[in-house]
Amino acid sequence: QQQVKQSPQSLIVQKGGISIINCAYENTAFDYFPWYQQFPGKGPALLIAIRPDVSEKKEGRFTISFNKSAKQFSLHIMDSQPGDSATYFCAAKLTGGGNKLTFGTGTQLKVEL
């Protein structure tokens, strides 16, 4: 049973454009929502994360938008660059879950020149 649904599966964006990846969840006991970035041949690495008490978090060109009532959160990459080409995973942690994460299915982003 997939608890975090991620879309799209793949995305092609032109250099300088905005990349948007969406995730939805059902379990209201999730209390931490990170995004991980994975380059080919590497393990995923934490990119940015948000808690449900805020609606937006921005770090450089990366922004998480969080809609608690809709149980949705999204990653926006502004001014997308070829170096952003990677696979992105959203995830969620249960309250008291001992840092165990439930991951989405991943989005393969390609930024073209």
Next chain:
Amino acid sequence: DVKVTQSSRYLVKRTGEKVFLECVQDMDHENMFWYRQDPGLGLRLIYFSYDVKMKEKGDIPEGYSVSREKKERFSLILESASTNQTSMYLCASSFLQGVYEQYFGPGTRLTVT
């Protein structure tokens, strides 16, 4: 820098063989995790451990076992490898609580023929 290392980058085994995948972390993390990554399915948790000799099943434990005899080392064991266990295996570690970030190793690409 946190370092999570995995014993092999690529491994080819025959059906029915016993397979050991090893993971070592150098950050004194309490938690360690084993995931498998398959296209379109994202990262799925196989087992995790929050302390030496402690283990808990993840979402897909069937066909796998784990061992944690030392805090820094977490092994994944395939008792009798099957072709449907061909996958990328990722190890991760994190603190038990407080800081939720998981640090991943580079992965082991296992092919079972």
